[in-house]
Amino acid sequence: MANVNTDKFLENNKLYASGEQVHNSAHPGKQPINPAKHVAVVACMDARLDVEDLLGLQTGDAHIIRNAGGVVTDDAIRCLIISHHLLNTNEIILIHHTRCGMLAFTDDLLKAGLEGDPAAEELLGKATGRKFTSCNHSSSTPAQFHAFRGPLEALDSPCNEQQMERLSWDVRRSISRIMNHPWIPTEGPDASTVRGFIYDVDTGKLEEVSYPGPMGTFG
Structure with missing residues (x-):
């Protein structure tokens, strides 16, 4: 080829x-x-x-x-x-x-933060260095965020x-x-x-x- x-x-x-x-x-x-x-x-x-x-x-x-x-x-x-x-x-x-x-999140962590989970919001805020503001709603889309495997950094x-x-x-x-x-x-x-x-x-x-x-x- x-x-x-x-x-x-x-x-x-x-x-x-x-x-x-x-x-x-x-x-x-x-x-x-x-x-x-x-x-x-x-x-x-x-x-x-x-x-x-x-x-x-x-x-x-x-x-x-x-x-x-x-x-x-x-x-x-x-x-x-x-x-x-x-x-x-x-x-x-x-x-x-x-x-x-x-490399800084998992799919489940980001979904939980978007849905309003306080612990997830705090972790995402620490990972990104900015206040994470939840939307306080669940959604079926996107089905995946495709975060990379392995320990978070x-x-x-x-x-x-x-x-x-x-x-x-x-x-x-x-x-x-x-x-x-x-x-x-x-x-x-x-x-x-x-x-x-x-x-x-x-x-x-x-x-x-x-x-x-x-x-x-x-x-």
């Missing part, structure tokens, strides 16, 4: 991390609808990630799908299926990052070995969701490649996550 564009973007990232500008922000004029580099990126919505800059993407090169955590949710899968089958992408890049907010904690392990677990889970989805081929003549990375928000560098490997536990 071809990874020619992904490998090129990794080279671009080295230039970006060293301070070189590799993304041209000027409007390029009329372009075709299919991404020129046949790439789809799933990345976190964190404000410190400028996906075009850190990969050296130009306007029209790739589909960029963003959400809290860069999680491969049902909606991300929906986007990837459309991206591949209708718009001719065949390389998928997943990007998580250090100091991610998804304060919001925006400096990167360490445990944090990298937790991030790697979730990158592998996201890769697995794609690799095992029946409508996203990763073998045969219509195959897409799937690779996952952790972006260091302090250095600007990408580190690849091996797959397969540990994905963590619920404990």
